[in-house]
Amino acid sequence: MSVLARSRRSTDPDRHVSRAARPGFSLDLARCVGCGACVLGCRIENQLPAEVSWRRIIQVNRSRIGGGPTYHLSVACHHCENPPCVTACPSRALEKRPDGLVLLAANRCIGCRYCEMACPFGAPSFDPDAGVVTKCHLCHHRLEEGLTPACVAACPTGALGHALSPDESGEPEPGMPGVPPLVPTLVPASGTPGFGDPAGAGPGFWVAAPGGAIRSRWYSELSALLGRKKEEPHGSA
Amino acid sequence: MARHEKGIGAGFHELPLVLFTALTTGGAGVGVAHVGLACLGWVPWVPPAEVMIVLTTLLAVGLLFSLGHLGRPFRGPLALVRVGKSALSNEVLVVCTALVAGLLAVVLPSDHSMVMPLSLIAILSSVPVLLALGLVYRLPGQLMWKGMAPVHPLVLGMGFGLAMLLGTLPEGTRARGEFLILLVLMVDGLLVWERSWRISRSLRMGAPGHSSLMDQRGSALVLRILLGILLPAVALLSGWRELVVFSLFLNLLFDRFLFYGLAVRSTTEAEVILVEAALRARENRA
Numbered sequence: 332m333s334v335l336a337r338s339r340r341s342t343d344p345d346r347h348v349s350r351a352a353r354p355g356f357s358l359d360l361a362r363c364v365g366c367g368a369c370v371l372g373c374r375i376e377n378q379l380p381a382e383v384s385w386r387r388i389i390q391v392n393r394s395r396i397g398g399g400p401t402y403h404l405s406v407a408c409h410h411c412e413n414p415p416c417v418t419a420c421p422s423r424a425l426e427k428r429p430d431g432l433v434l435l436a437a438n439r440c441i442g443c444r445y446c447e448m449a450c451p452f453g454a455p456s457f458d459p460d461a462g463v464v465t466k467c468h469l470c471h472h473r474l475e476e477g478l479t480p481a482c483v484a485a486c487p488t489g490a491l492g493h494a495l496s497p498d499e500s501g502e503p504e505p506g507m508p509g510v511p512p513l514v515p516t517l518v519p520a521s522g523t524p525g526f527g528d529p530a531g532a533g534p535g536f537w538v539a540a541p542g543g544a545i546r547s548r549w550y551s552e553l554s555a556l557l558g559r560k561k562e563e564p565h566g567s568a
Numbered sequence: 569m570a571r572h573e574k575g576i577g578a579g580f581h582e583l584p585l586v587l588f589t590a591l592t593t594g595g596a597g598v599g600v601a602h603v604g605l606a607c608l609g610w611v612p613w614v615p616p617a618e619v620m621i622v623l624t625t626l627l628a629v630g631l632l633f634s635l636g637h638l639g640r641p642f643r644g645p646l647a648l649v650r651v652g653k654s655a656l657s658n659e660v661l662v663v664c665t666a667l668v669a670g671l672l673a674v675v676l677p678s679d680h681s682m683v684m685p686l687s688l689i690a691i692l693s694s695v696p697v698l699l700a701l702g703l704v705y706r707l708p709g710q711l712m713w714k715g716m717a718p719v720h721p722l723v724l725g726m727g728f729g730l731a732m733l734l735g736t737l738p739e740g741t742r743a744r745g746e747f748l749i750l751l752v753l754m755v756d757g758l759l760v761w762e763r764s765w766r767i768s769r770s771l772r773m774g775a776p777g778h779s780s781l782m783d784q785r786g787s788a789l790v791l792r793i794l795l796g797i798l799l800p801a802v803a804l805l806s807g808w809r810e811l812v813v814f815s816l817f818l819n820l821l822f823d824r825f826l827f828y829g830l831a832v833r834s835t836t837e838a839e840v841i842l843v844e845a846a847l848r849a850r851e852n853r854a
Binding site: 389390391392393394396397399404406415418419420421422423424439440441442443444445448449450451452453457458459461462463464524525526527529530531532553 | 581637638639640641643644646647648649650653654655656657660705707708709710773833834835836837839840842843844846847848850851854
């Protein structure tokens with residue numbers, strides 16, 4: 332299923348969410364080295380206390396089992412299409428904006444942590460000092476100034492990107508037959524080994540297909556091993 | 569287990585929720601048991617003042633404990649703004665309805681015309697209270713709180729409520745009341761068995777919120793069966809009614825503690841562990 336098709340699926344008309352706009356992040360798995368600059372950039376920009384983190388890095392296949400590659404998943408809030416946290420929130424502190432951003436109004440949060448229990452990606456983080464939950468807001472203050480989110484700006488390898496739908500036209504770049512594209516193709520992260528969407532939330536998280544034939548084969552084998560359907564690549568970074 | 573730490577949270581922050589759900593289950597259980605017995609024609613529909621006092625006290629103390637879990641307790645009333653949309657708002661609404669009706673029925677003079685309808689509202693709303701307590705945790709990413717977990721508060725509350733009301737039953741129906749409690753204990757046993765089966769299944773797909781407790785789950789579930797099923801059953805058969813009530817109350821607390829303590833949820837970290845386990849299995853086969 333294409334990214335655009337995913338974005339059109341099950342969009343709640345009551346929320347008046349734009350069908351094309353899908354805010355989120357993209358990650359080039361071949362480029363991310365797990366340095367943690369994104370975590371630090373987010374922490375500094377948003378002045379987060381020590382016990383709160385909106386972004387984290389998860390290492391996949393740390394011990395290189397089966398001789399396969401090791402890669403890193405830099406994850407934060409995915410500003411899901413059907414966010415379980417918004418559905419769960421009893422005080423309307425969490426809302427999905429018309430532009431697709433899932434934002435938290437701290438002045439309405441009662442600190443019940445129900446969103447923490449509902450989110451399958453571990454995005455909401457409770458701040459014990461403030462007594463409220465906090466989460467990534469995709470640095471919307473920076474976006475309004477035409478800047479990228481702090482985590483994206485801090486990434487030294489260009490692995491992390493801020494993405495609306497990777498290709499809003501819905502059609503992949505034609506390219507030359509038999510010649511791999513220079514720019515890596517983005518696919519929804521839900522088809523990537525190590526990243527599942529068990530709650531059907533539709534996370535706004537896309538990853539670049541791994542480079543090289545060996546890596547590609549390894550990923551395909553692993554996806555088959557896990558019984559996952561391979562997502563159809565769509566759009567370009 | 570460090571990779572599991574992004575679970576429900578470090579420390580047992582759910583303790584106020586354990587107390588809230590246990591006490592509310594107990595209070596509403598008394599109401600539900602009274603409704604059940606009234607349906608059978610064993611007791612009159614309008615509950616006696618003692619029943620209303622127990623119901624209201626347990627609900628009130630439980631609700632106070634729930635405020636202890638909130639980061640901003642003074643914003644608590646905001647939890648009612650999404651009634652009909654958020655399961656937690658629904659839960660707060662039905663608990664408050666039962667509590668306010670019960671409280672008014674207790675404080676008004678016994679000959680006041682509103683006491684009877686308020687008492688009926690309180691005991692009848694106990695049924696949705698117990699259902700809401702179960703359904704509130706039916707979240708898509710939570711693996712342990714699916715299956716039969718949402719009906720467990722209804723069964724636990726019914727057991728405790730029947731034990732509390734056993735003394736108020738007429739002599740002729742008391743033996744049948746004891747049989748009902750044994751029946752409820754058997755259902756509880758089946759639900760505990762289903763839970764232990766679900767734990768082993770969930771651990772293959774998700775991460776526990778409290779790893780240290782999860783490691784002790786075998787002993788914890790055995791203790792749960794001894795304390796919550798065998799002890800009250802033996803006490804009931806030997807006619808020690810106070811022990812039945814006491815053990816079933818402890819059982820409420822212990823069960824809710826295990827409910828939160830043995831929760832398993834889907835996380836990205838758990839997905840990664842799943843991938844690595846699949847890789848290891850493939851390597852071993854090769």
